[in-house]
Amino acid sequence: MAYEVIARKWRPQQFDDVVGQEHVTRTLKNAIEAERVAHAYLFVGPRGIGKTTTARILAKALNCVKGPTPTPCDACDACREIMSGKSLDVIEMDAASNTGVDYIRELRENAMYAPARGPFKVYIIDEVHMLSAGAFNALLKTLEEPPPHVKFIFATTEPQKIPATILSRVQRFDLRPIAAARIVGRLAEIARAEGIDIDEDALLAVARGAEGGMRDAQSAMDQLIAFQGKTIREQDVMSVFGLVARRTLEELVSAILAGDVPQALTTVSSLVDTGKDLPRLNVELIESFRNIMILIYTKGNPSSLDVTANQVEVLKKQAESTEAERVLRIIEILTDADSRMRYALSQRTLLEVAVIKAARAATVASVEQIIGQIATLKKAFEDGQAPEDSASVKKKHP
Ligand SMILES: [Zn+2]
Structure with a gap:
């Protein structure tokens, strides 16, 4: 049997199989159940997170012989044709290669005819922001008065390029990058x-x-x-x-937290030698310290972190070894480096400087600590029991 690529073989067939977009699929299922499906949807989000997949499932949900149903049967002719991309009623087009007004005019004429199998004709237009101004105008006329058997599903990575007149006539969903x-x-x-x-x-x-x-x-x-x-x-x-191994990343974070500059620089150097992506490494460092910060503030609750069980164990130990103020300072230093990384003449130097600063911020006495020490000293004076090392000071205040 020929090898079938994973993405195709494991493409979700039901709303419940779409990973990480529950806020969208739940709303769509509710709309279908309540028979309140809009005539045009816009799916927004970065590439490869399920926009077209969700659009195809919606098309199937509408046209399944048991439909409209939130759980299409995947067995009837309509479902099978849609799954194999052979349905005459589900028309997929890529606006990147058909930007012109003629194409949309043709679509409008075609949309007037009843669906072949029915009950709906579904137009899925990918990268819809690529349409020309003329094409958008032509599309707008159809969106204003759509034939009752027509549904539009638009997908885009760049919603800001879509005219407001179009945006106001679609129901928009923002799909998220998947954890x-x-x-x-x-x-x-x-x-x-x-x-x-x-x-x-x-x-x-x-x-x-x-x-x-x-x-x-x-x-x-x-x-x-x-x-x-x-x-x-x-x-x-x-x-x-070009990624850095999880353990190496964790070791680098630990070295920074311990203020171990030589160790941190050695690690960075070995990563440079093996051709790792340095801006990427910096971003992953920021994410690690962000995770530590959240653990400190939530007192060790990992529920809002995007990490695996193995990572949580290490992060918890790291969080226990430091305090919030230091981590905040480290994040500031690394974020500052991140914003300059793209234009840096030497990414390596920039990263090294950031790592040194971060390691110092991890160990230098924090304002909180100093205030704490002053408070302790003050209390000791008031109680007349100054600690020994401040005995010389005490003498001046008998
Ligand atoms: Zn079906």
Whole structure:
């Protein structure tokens, strides 16, 4: 049997299978159940997070013989045609390659005719922001008075390029980048079913590399399977993405927190030598310290963190070893470096300086500490029991 790429084979077929977009799928399911489906939707969000997939499921939900239903049957002819992209009633187009007004005029004429199998004709227009001004005008006329059997689903990565007249006539949903932990969960499920031996750190590396995109994560898995076969380790993934291993990143964070500048610089140096992506490393450092900060403020509650169980253990220890004010200062230093990284002549120097400053901020006495010490001293004077090391001061105030 021919190898079928993971993204296609594991494409979600039901609203409940779409990972990380529950705020969208729940609303759509409710709208279908209440028979209040809008005539035009706009799905907004970065690439590869489920916009087209959700659009196809919605098309199926509308046209399934049991539909409109929030749970299309996946067995009837309408469902099967839509799944295989052969439905005459679900027309998918990419606005990036059909930007012109003629194309939209043709669409308008075509939309007048009743659906082949019915009950709806669904137009899915990807990258809709690419349409020309003339094309948007032509589209607007249809959106103002859509034939009752027509539904539009637009998808875009750049909603700010869509005219306000169009935006005011669609129901907009913003899809979110998917949390790394959710991607790890889904990939683990796929790996189990495909008989692929991949550990959690490797899965996490894939998810980190994909930056919230399920499709990118799945393509990376395909690539890894092609290179490595069915046994995949974290190291294999690192080389594909230019990422830093989780443990190395954690060690660097610990070195900074301990104020161990030599150790931190040695780590940075070895990462530079192996050609790691330095701006990316800096961003991951910021995320790590952000996680530590949240753990400090929530007193160790990891529920709002996008991390795996292994990571939580290390983060908790790191959080216990420091205090909030220091972490805030470190985040400021790294964020400042991040904003300058892109234009830096030497990213390496910028990162090294940031790491040194961060390590110093981690150990230099904080204002809170100094105030605390003053308060202790003051109390000791008042009680007439100054600590020994301030005995010389005491003598002046008998
Ligand atoms: Zn069906």
